[in-house]
Amino acid sequence: MVSRAALATLAVLLLVGCAKPMRDDLYVLMPDQDGKTGALSVESGGQQAVLDQPYASARVTEPGRVAAGPITEQEARRAFGAALDAQPARPTSFILYFLEARDELTPDSRQLLGRIIDEIARRPAPEIVVIGHTDRVGPVPYNDTLSLRRAERVRDELVKVGIAADRIRVEGRGEREPLVPTPDGVAEPRNRRVEISVR
């Protein structure tokens, strides 16, 4: 009687005996920096694995042969250290607030500006987008001009500390994109702002 176990052993031996694997592919899902984990589908030769847990992985030794299973953080680090070390800094953004009807920063935001400058200075080849906004007091054309002046004011502060002007794009959106929606004519400090995106 040929036992089921013996057949299984034979099958494993046959698989192992099939020369060297043709490929050494490894796919690993990482936890996101914000603690959530997305999902990755790995499709090869009609076979599919869906990875949806941190450090879930799939190995493909030849097209159509997909083996899923977890690996450790250390194993991932060992296999991908150089690629992980070369990851660019995460894009980030900041909001600075302004005094009513003016292109002067609030005292709190003036302090924050120093931190933003430090953050930009740390980044190689930074790309910076500065977008000015207003609240809904005053006519639309006035606010268009004011929003752009606010953005330009921030740009000038960045240029003053040595950040190249050609790395900074400036836009004014007027009162069109309030952070806090209000009826027209309402003063809202949270809408008097400049958003700075850095990457």
Place this chain on the structure above:
Amino acid sequence: MNRMVLSLVVVVAALGAAPAGAQEAGHVKVAKGAVQIERAGQKVPATLGAVVQAGDVVVTGADGSVGITFLDNSLLSAGPNSVLAIDRFAFDSTTHQGSFESSLKKGTLAVVSGKLAKQSPDAMKVKTPAAVLGVRGTEFLVRTGDPKND
């Protein structure tokens, strides 16, 4: 009124100053060791700040690694002995729609997906010679290679 006209001029000038290449996809932010960009049969060194376009192939040497930030905030970084092709990149910065397809021919790759994958689950694909990866807004690692040829 004059000020309005002036600010309009500034806006137009700022738009005009943006790099004209519609194929601009990203910029090199990290470059260590030998890293080259192959474009239309030419090889250019991938220096800090260099533009990466759709159609480019990024190649790292035995001591090389490279990190690229794309216009949709996707981050791709490759380790040594890697060949990464940017097959397709289209990104509408207003709607966040478009598509991003790349191929890792060999080597190692770390990916942080950006606004494209967040907007639409099918917008981002990474291929290797053996597999196609579908990205649902996430971070992941890819190694591919034929051991006999390495």
